[in-house]
Amino acid sequence: MKFDRKLIKRFASFLKGSRKMVMISIITAILSSGIGILLPFLVGRAIDSINEDGVDYGTLTRYIVIMLVLIVISALFQLFMNRTNNKISYNVTEKIRNEAYGKVRKLPVSYIDNTSVGSIQSMVISDCETIGDGLIMFMNQFFAGITAIIFTLVIMLVADWKLALFVLVFTPVSFLVSYFIASRSFSSFKAQSEIRSRQTSFISEGTGNFRIIHLFNINEMICNDFDKINEDYKRTSRKATFLSSITNPSTRFVNSLIYAGVAFIGAGHVTSGAITVGLLASMLAYASQFMKPFNDLSSVYTELSDSMACLTRIFKFLDEAELDDDLTSENVDEDLTWDREGDFEIEFKDVSFSYVKDQPVIKNVSFRIKAGSSCAIVGPTGCGKTTLINLLLRFYEPDSGEILVNGKPISQVPRNTLRKYLGVVTQDTWFRNADIMENIKFGRPLLSDEDAISTAKVSGADSFIRKLPNKYHEQISSSRDDISEGQRQLLSITRAMASDPCILILDEATSSVDILTEVKIQKAVKDLLKGRTSLVIAHRLSTIVDADMIVVMEDGRVSEIGKHEDMIDSGGFYSKLYKSYTE
Known part of the structure; x- marks a missing residue:
């Protein structure tokens, strides 16, 4: 995976409102990691308080108390950092999701007509979630990992520069293995994101038109088509997951070899009297600890591959050409408007x-x-x-x-x-997932309930609304089956009448109703057309x-x-x- 600087810079713009929290997160990560780095050194000193002359309980107790205090402080910093990072991630994800959803209303209808609904749904929901997960992992592990690497290296160089040099020389091998594997997982994660979008679109289409599917008796064909998409997703995901899963074991294998080398060389230093047993224990812990951040960073790198693939797709969507006028303009030139009372x-x-x-x-x-x-x-x-x-x-x-x-x-x-x-009544009726009253006032929210009911009486919709359990406060949606097509049309006409169009x-x-219902609708339409x-x-x-x-x-x-x-x-x-x- 190649990190696109423009992509990262653009993503960073979503962090503007969270910069203070980012600084707090970085500081707490450094403090938490730095305190943790001191523990192996203190463990070594505690071990050295036990020698052939006996146990220095005073010194041993002092080091144990210091370690316990440091562990508690480090845990508190860790907890605070995690809470802060979660807040940062959710704030950024919310901004990206809002911008992606807001983009929909700015796009030309031609784009919406030629793009599957499921693809947009997958991008706004799943892709944003993946980006949020990647950001949390990055904030939790990146700065703490860098701090651990630097602090550990400094302490090791001071304690025994030869062992430190051995660890330092072989560490790039672990990093190169991680980079080699992770760089090949990006294309798989990108393909996985695209297939996931196709899955969402297919499921949305199938569930939304299940009656047609049953009517034409093509259930098996639809299932087979979904199986093919699912098979593609399984194959692509398996490859992506495999590549990401072998990163950690591969780096751990290299790290184990480095740990064994430190143990072997360190044992020779102990027998020669160059270092103490306690210092060897510290160096072994540091050797292991020095490699852990590289393992964590390799996991971060792999997760970012998936996040970057999703981010690329979202930014591509956000860059689509928009409508050519200002849809949010409230100061319209009076010469470009008409008197509502006129003809x-x-x-x-x-x-x-x-x-x-x-x-x-x-x-x-x-x-x-x-x-x-x-x-x-x-x-x-x-x-x-x-x-x-x-x-x-x-x-x-x-x-x-x-x-x-x-x-x-x-x-x-x-x-x-x-x-x-303009007021529009179409063949395809659509209603919000809300009560009837709210749907009638959809185009004119400030209309009073009394006026909305009066409009329903004129259109003829009042008669069937009164028969519903909750009347005008009955919850409805476009998918509700116990409201007939004719009743939907009457409600749609009521909504148009309530908006008082010119x-x-x-x-x-x-076109989709019977003759008797058509007569009722025609009467409502005549009232609607007057003037x-x-x-x-x-x-x-x-x-x-x-x-x-x-x-x-x-x-x-x-x-x-x-x-x-x-x-x-x-x-x-x-x-x-x-x-x-x-x-």
Whole structure:
């Protein structure tokens, strides 16, 4: 693994608010490690208090008491350091996770459409967790390890420079073994992170669409596909784990050889009278202790390989191109806003658009919706109806042409400002995991409960809400099964009505409900449309015969514009479409 300086510098920026705690952690690590380094020296002196003349109990007791005091102090410093490091790690992980999640709302819809939900989930949850674990291990062991190495080396050089030199000469062998193994584990950890993302995406997709899977009886195929991903993960993880697991045993083997060499050479020094038995015991302890930080640092290096792979993926995500306007701007130019009490006219002016370059979906579309009128857009599947809605909502930008509201190009209006004037009811209903009241007030949180209930009565949703155990305080979510599709649509319409939009967009709002439910929804829609400029997309042509204007789309172009009766009489494409629907 090669440490990218830019990557590390960028990561360090997340530590800005924790710099004092980092300094405290480093200081406590040095103190805890430094105190621990003194213990082998004191043990050696205590051993030397026992000689052929007997035991000097006074000296022995003094050293034992000093060691006990130092052990307690070192443990307290260790405890404080661990608590501080945990706090640092969780603070940094929270910042990275918040920034990654906040990035989602700044990305163009095109990125979200082309990226699996599971991949983003894995990155925001699992990858951030891995980074936090790596930071904790680094803070717990790196500074303490460096301190132990320096202090131990100094004491050994003072006590017996020959033994110290022997240890120092062979120590790089241990470090090189660790580096050689760990450097090859980075690619495996990176691949492991990517496959983990695929796993999360696959599980999310499977659990979210389990009815379709059962309906088409493809359970076995789905399980087989998951087994393949799981097999890839097992193989990659096994390699990564194997490489990381042999680091410690390999370095310990080298360290054991160094320890044996110190024992052999030291024994000769004792017999020659160059050092005492107590000092030899201290040197053996220091030889072992000198190698331990290298083992710990090798573990840190291996853990950082995994963390760096995750960090690289997250920063790549954070560097994705964002939307081109300020979504958080609160000081919008008044010239770029409209009076909510006024009328709203919409005009598509020679608009063309393609999701894929050179493959246009919308071609030179032009039409105008008069203020306060309703416009229905009809046409076969894939003709570009929903794409027009996406362009009006500024989920995408036209390749050419422009869309105007009251003569102002919406491309000059910040997206969050534009969407305050729009209300949308789609075929796919989505609700927060919250109670019904909170969902009704989703687009207008300051709306009173009384006004929210009044809106539900107008839409017709009040009748089924009253039958629920907790009524308006009943907890709901998009996955709840005991609320029908029609009831969901009524609730979705209620939510749109509660936001009091100036322009209303209905995208296939009744396509998934039965005829009786459709009648209820149509009544609610009529109340919702009163006095509002509206754009309606519908496959059921019976729902749009009363529209003030109908735009017929065919192959990405406008083929007809007019009222229902006029186009039926003309015998054009709409007439044929309507006849095929009614027959």
